[in-house]
Amino acid sequence: DAGVIQSPRHEVTEMGQEVTLRCKPISGHNSLFWYRQTMMRGLELLIYFNNNVPIDDSGMPEDRFSAKMPNASFSTLKIQPSEPRDSAVYFCASGTNYYNEQFFGPGTRLTVL
Amino acid sequence: AQKITQTQPGMFVQEKEAVTLDCTYDTSDQSYGLFWYKQPSSGEMIFLIYQGSYDEQNATEGRYSLNFQKARKSANLVISASQLGDSAMYFCAMRETNTGNQFYFGTGTSLTVIP
Numbered sequence: 327d328a329g330v331i332q333s334p335r336h337e338v339t340e341m342g343q344e345v346t347l348r349c350k351p352i353s354g355h356n357s358l359f360w361y362r363q364t365m366m367r368g369l370e371l372l373i374y375f376n377n378n379v380p381i382d383d384s385g386m387p388e389d390r391f392s393a394k395m396p397n398a399s400f401s402t403l404k405i406q407p408s409e410p411r412d413s414a415v416y417f418c419a420s421g422t423n424y425y426n427e428q429f430f431g432p433g434t435r436l437t438v439l
Numbered sequence: 440a441q442k443i444t445q446t447q448p449g450m451f452v453q454e455k456e457a458v459t460l461d462c463t464y465d466t467s468d469q470s471y472g473l474f475w476y477k478q479p480s481s482g483e484m485i486f487l488i489y490q491g492s493y494d495e496q497n498a499t500e501g502r503y504s505l506n507f508q509k510a511r512k513s514a515n516l517v518i519s520a521s522q523l524g525d526s527a528m529y530f531c532a533m534r535e536t537n538t539g540n541q542f543y544f545g546t547g548t549s550l551t552v553i554p
Contacts, residue, residue: 359542369530369544417484427474428542430484 330431332418338437344406347434350399351420360393360403361417408438443531443545450550452521460516460548462531470536473514479527521552
């Protein structure tokens with residue numbers, strides 16, 4: 327299995343631009359999680375889906391952030407407009423149910439200038 | 440209150456020795472899961488070990504074991520026979536099941552293995 331796939335691996339953009347991060351979970355996994363990691367705030371859960379349905383988005387920082395999961399094999403996290411404080415590593419993770427471990431993707435390092 | 444507390448920002452261990460990384464958690468749920476992840480300098484998050492709240496035996500995975508003390512709400516990670524490749528950040532995490540399956544991570548412990 328290829329594991330969780332994230333793209334792009336690195337993204338540099340200017341403030342005000344729209345940023346879209348993509349994630350392909352492991353085939354057969356029915357839960358998908360988006361995290362953000364910064365030195366200041368550590369690892370934060372932004373949103374998670376179960377069977378393509380958003381279950382808890384209370385971690386999404388503000389309305390500039392949105393996430394979708396149109397099918398079991400694809401999810402996006404969009405930031406519009408982006409701001410320098412959004413600079414972080416964004417991880418996607420997938421799992422088979424609520425009790426099992428999550429498998430993380432390699433992360434997308436986002437830099438907003 | 441913090442859901443997951445890791446009080447050791449940094450730890451050092453001699454190669455081939457054992458090391459314990461501390462983790463305490465806070466929950467009123469009866470059903471929850473505890474996890475440890477490793478993050479090497481390359482940045483990926485690697486799952487190491489899982490302990491369910493109803494599991495009576497401590498979880499073990501190779502050189503990793505989880506010292507689960509439910510009454511103390513602690514879930515310490517023990518790494519035996521440390522190797523240079525164990526140098527990394529280690530994160531303790533918890534998933535609660537009765538509060539929407541929220542998932543919490545600690546702030547991490549940086550482990551350095553000394554040759």
